[in-house]
Amino acid sequence: MKRPYDALMPLPKAELHLHIEGTLEPELAFRLAERNGVRLPYADTEELRAAYRFEDLQSFLDLYYELMAVLRTERDFADLADAYLARAAAQGVRHAEIFFDPQAHLARGVAMDTVVEGLWRALGSSERNHGVSTRLIMCFLRDESAESALRTLEAARSHLDRITGVGLDSAEVGHPPVKFRAVYEAAAALGLRRVAHAGEEGPPEYIAEALDVLGAERIDHGLRCLEDPALVERLVRERIPLTLCPLSNVRLRAVDALTEHPLPALLDAGLMCTVNSDDPAYFGGYVGDTFDAVREALGLTEDRLRELARNSFLASFLEDDEERRGRYLAEVDAYTFE
Ligand SMILES: Nc1ncnc2[nH]cnc12
Numbered sequence: 297m298k299r300p301y302d303a304l305m306p307l308p309k310a311e312l313h314l315h316i317e318g319t320l321e322p323e324l325a326f327r328l329a330e331r332n333g334v335r336l337p338y339a340d341t342e343e344l345r346a347a348y349r350f351e352d353l354q355s356f357l358d359l360y361y362e363l364m365a366v367l368r369t370e371r372d373f374a375d376l377a378d379a380y381l382a383r384a385a386a387q388g389v390r391h392a393e394i395f396f397d398p399q400a401h402l403a404r405g406v407a408m409d410t411v412v413e414g415l416w417r418a419l420g421s422s423e424r425n426h427g428v429s430t431r432l433i434m435c436f437l438r439d440e441s442a443e444s445a446l447r448t449l450e451a452a453r454s455h456l457d458r459i460t461g462v463g464l465d466s467a468e469v470g471h472p473p474v475k476f477r478a479v480y481e482a483a484a485a486l487g488l489r490r491v492a493h494a495g496e497e498g499p500p501e502y503i504a505e506a507l508d509v510l511g512a513e514r515i516d517h518g519l520r521c522l523e524d525p526a527l528v529e530r531l532v533r534e535r536i537p538l539t540l541c542p543l544s545n546v547r548l549r550a551v552d553a554l555t556e557h558p559l560p561a562l563l564d565a566g567l568m569c570t571v572n573s574d575d576p577a578y579f580g581g582y583v584g585d586t587f588d589a590v591r592e593a594l595g596l597t598e599d600r601l602r603e604l605a606r607n608s609f610l611a612s613f614l615e616d617d618e619e620r621r622g623r624y625l626a627e628v629d630a631y632t633f634e
């Protein structure tokens with residue numbers, strides 16, 4: 297008999313909520329710092345890891361943006377994404393829809409071209425090298441202005457063959473979705489898919505607004521929908537997927553403990569839940585680790601775990617490759633935890 301952890305890892309999964317900059321492990325951060333002559337204000341990886349004690353989303357974001365200073369060249373972005381894809385593949389990920397934060401790089405003088413082409417070096421060969429199909433989702437930083445988001449979309453115009461959709465992330469409270477109406481309208485007109493973080497720290501109203509004003513097709517996090525039963529009913533009725541990130545919620549104190557995570561309640565309510573890692577280098581686990589952690593903390597059955605894996609493919613943007621989606625789903629249905 298395999299250990300439950302080992303029995304779970306090959307379960308085919310899609311990862312739909314993953315910030316590539318959040319996969320920057322301390323070891324790689326120091327390697328890139330040295331390669332690029334960037335000084336980090338930490339003596340070593342141990343001291344850096346010791347800084348990973350977060351009070352809330354903002355305290356995490358401060359460190360997340362600080363460490364990005366080491367990412368400078370195409371090769372850096374390629375190395376970052378390739379390291380993630382290798383780790384994800386080892387945890388059963390077969391398809392990954394990957395967020396990136398161009399404004400955080402443009403602000404440091406790193407060109408859109410460097411970021412997208414660097415990431416693409418890894419994503420474009422991911423199927424061959426890792427057996428993982430990929431999509432790229434460009435996120436706007438919601439604590440930056442609406443004009444900055446529009447300029448960022450414009451800067452991405454010549455890269456839209458690489459970019460499947462747009463998202464909205466960073467500090468949520470005080471930056472409601474409506475602020476980004478114009479850029480989401482422009483993105484939709486360009487044929488881009490639309491997702492948005494909402495209801496992580498922000499109120500349930502932001503979730504409804506992301507659907508109504510931005511046309512979001514998935515809600516990233518969406519945890520706080522539980523505070524509004526009518527909203528839950530709507531999300532169920534419209535089959536809006538939630539990309540939940542339980543380890544992130546614990547580390548950023550959106551929930552007190554993993555054993556208290558509302559995932560079972562959300563599933564019982566009939567919501568289309570998926571489980572994801574968000575920023576795995578910072579929150580203590582990649583997506584397979586996350587599946588295992590919720591299995592153990594919440595006592596999820598094998599049927600529930602298969603349901604989460606199925607949902608991840610159903611909620612993915614694989615409409616342009618239904619044959620592939622069908623194959624992944626058949627593999628999930630046939631999966632035995634032995
Ligand atoms: N969990 C999260 N919420 C909002 N913005 C983020 N950027 C990276 N991780 C994030």
Ligand SMILES: [Zn+2]
Pocket residue numbers: 313315465493516574
């Ligand atoms: Zn996120």
